[in-house]
Amino acid sequence: MADLDDVKPSKEFYADVPQETEGFFLKGCNSLDWGMKNRLARIFNPKSGNTVMLAFDHGYFMGATTGLERIDITINPLLEYADTLMLTRGILRSLIPAGTEKSIVLRASGGPSILSELSNEGIAVDIEESIRLNVCAMAVQVFIGGEYEKQSIMNMTKLVDLGNRYGIPTLAVTAVGKDMVRDAKYFRLATRICAELGAHYLKTYYVDEGFETVTSSCPVPIVIAGGKKRPELAALKMASNAIQQGANGVDMGRNIFQSDAPAAMLQAVRAVVHDGETPEAAFEIYETLKNEA
Numbered sequence: 624m625a626d627l628d629d630v631k632p633s634k635e636f637y638a639d640v641p642q643e644t645e646g647f648f649l650k651g652c653n654s655l656d657w658g659m660k661n662r663l664a665r666i667f668n669p670k671s672g673n674t675v676m677l678a679f680d681h682g683y684f685m686g687a688t689t690g691l692e693r694i695d696i697t698i699n700p701l702l703e704y705a706d707t708l709m710l711t712r713g714i715l716r717s718l719i720p721a722g723t724e725k726s727i728v729l730r731a732s733g734g735p736s737i738l739s740e741l742s743n744e745g746i747a748v749d750i751e752e753s754i755r756l757n758v759c760a761m762a763v764q765v766f767i768g769g770e771y772e773k774q775s776i777m778n779m780t781k782l783v784d785l786g787n788r789y790g791i792p793t794l795a796v797t798a799v800g801k802d803m804v805r806d807a808k809y810f811r812l813a814t815r816i817c818a819e820l821g822a823h824y825l826k827t828y829y830v831d832e833g834f835e836t837v838t839s840s841c842p843v844p845i846v847i848a849g850g851k852k853r854p855e856l857a858a859l860k861m862a863s864n865a866i867q868q869g870a871n872g873v874d875m876g877r878n879i880f881q882s883d884a885p886a887a888m889l890q891a892v893r894a895v896v897h898d899g900e901t902p903e904a905a906f907e908i909y910e911t912l913k914n915e916a
């Protein structure tokens with residue numbers, strides 16, 4: 624029975640203190656539903672506003688990519704240094720410990736391999752599967768200007784509609800064909816189309832000229848892909864420039880797992896993305912951690 628003797632004599636309603644209505648920290652995301660915001664806040668760090676996503680989904684069209692032959696051996700020791708893991712459901716189920724606290728961005732498009740036309744993708748995961756796997760976002764490739772441009776855009780809008788039903792954000796990945804120009808004009812076009820059609824955040828490549836016009840004309844957050852492996856200092860400079868010019872983080876793969884010291888590199892990238900360290904200072908962190916290891 625409830626203890627009636629010990630009930631506090633008076634209640635405090637703080638009637639003179641207005642309830643605070645806080646905005647959401649991510650650009651363009653304030654009108655999203657609570658579950659959607661909560662998932663985004665597990666991807667993007669609410670303190671820095673940025674994210675370090677570790678991408679190792681390359682196998683979905685490239686097979687056992689260099690550095691990803693044995694994910695249990697090369698990638699699992701890195702998980703602790705990432706904010707978010709971007710991967711396929713096959714790798715998630717077979718190799719990633721279910722006890723992980725890392726947020727998951729699930730590769731949700733696929734179909735063709737590197738031996739065929741890459742833009743001919745479809746949606747490759749049911750929304751129920753994304754819910755079952757407790758993912759924080761679904762990633763879909765969009766090929767603006769590619770042979771199957773419209774199909775890839777429709778894949779994205781379908782995922783956005785499905786995700787909106789259950790509070791799961793969609794990450795649109797702007798994929799560039801082999802012979803296409805990678806410049807600010809192209810990425811302004813690609814990112815804006817995806818954002819206008821409902822993508823909750825975007826992944827694109829960094830470009831040396833005019834990247835700030837890509838981020839400023841995109842109403843939702845942008846993270847950059849790492850692209851092909853480059854020397855560590857160059858990769859850190861690219862990440863730093865992207866953050867200074869309005870990106871909200873990185874979704875990096877090869878520049879991490881193909882580095883001589885992947886764990887050191889990932890921690891150096893974190894220093895740039897979350898702590899605003901200069902590339903040179905982050906490179907020193909990389910060298911120190913590499914030598915310690």
Ligand code: 5RP
Pocket residue numbers: 678679680681709764796848849850851874875876877878
């Ligand atoms: C594949 C992807 C990859 O996740 C993306 O390219 C990031 O990896 P990297 O930094 O190696 O480019 O989206 O299509």
